[in-house]
Amino acid sequence: MKALLIRDLRLALRAGGGFGLGLAFFLLVAVLVPLGVGPEGGMLGRIAPGILWVGALLACLLSLDRIFALDYEDGSLDLLVVAPIPLEAVVAVKALAHWLVTGLPLTLVAPVLGILLNLPAGGYGWLVMSLALGTPALSVIGAFGAALVVGVKRGGLLLSLLVLPLYVPTLIFGAEAVKRGAAGLEAGGALALMASVTAAAVAVLPFAAAAALRVNLR
């Protein structure tokens, strides 16, 4: 399993694996939104939590179809199925690798983009915390979606149609936590609800994704 994780990380980091693409997209969103809505600080600060969360979500979406598609095409997914580790663990490791190269960097740069968007001072802690707790759910849900469409050629658009509705609870709770934190209100409740969504997704979805993979490789 460790070998698989290291392999996936290497593949993502080298040879145009799409690492950094998500980050660049996230940065672009944060730059384009003030250009679009105008530089007025108060309004930017109000919409910053939502923009940052939606940006992170879309940036995550960009690299989802790479989770299984490349391995499916070159046949290594067939080998992983017969490997001596359960397929559920393969899914979990691949989701973890996806999170390490997208979710984690997004979480780390988010405060910088918060400055660009004039996020109120109280929001930074909540922003980092909510992204750190929420992006694993984005990766796991994405892995489930990617497993569903792995057999479909050019499934990228279909993948986003399937995955985006599943992102709704995480997005609402996550953005709400940051918004409340930025407004100086108590935000722990929203954060706890989002973390529980993440925990449930991480616990259950690898099984659903593995079932979908088995169907696709039948």
Next chain:
Amino acid sequence: MSIWEYANPKRFMQTSAWALPWVVGLTVLCLVVGLVWGFFFTPDDFRQGSTVKIIYLHVPSAMMAINAWVMMLVTSLIWIVRRHHVSALAAKAAAPVGLTFTLIALVTGALWGQPMWGTWWAWDPRLTSFLILTLFYLGYIALWAAIEDPDTAADLTSILCLVGSVFALLSRYAVNFWNQGLHQGASLSLDKEENVSDVFWLPLLVCIAGFVLLFITLVLMRTRTEIRARRLAALLARERVG
């Protein structure tokens, strides 16, 4: 004699062929009686005027939009557990019908909301969760359409339906988080206090029965079509081989 005998496609075709005219007749009866009674023989509401009458389309279609998803969930479970093809095809047949009911509920709600709330759309929890339900239906239908092998498609859409149900419920409660919203509470419930008055209530019940029957009619018809399409594909495949 167990209920699973009806999962045999041949048996299903026989039974549904016998039942379909009756169901169609009842549907037409209920819808005509309910809608005519509701539209022409109930008084206008003293505050809402005649816009109140949109309730006869809005409430039943909204109920059926949710019930159709529940039916898809049940038939998907049956497909996963017992591998009856009719069950998977019924789920496939129900999805566009459910989507249509969802859209009817959204559109009639907007038509009513414009004069009453002064807006076509508000990010109210109920409205938002219906919009999300629309997206779930779209994704489900798109996944069916994208996969060629019918058994693979049935398996994958069933898994999506199970996971989607959980997330749809979660979203329903997540949007509650914002605020209470504009939408009024339940018009029909066992709690007598908040119900609409009896004048509106009886035609509404007939309309709901009509929409339930309409759903059954459409799903039966579409399932029969799917079974015939499947048989046709099998015949064509045999011809190509032979």
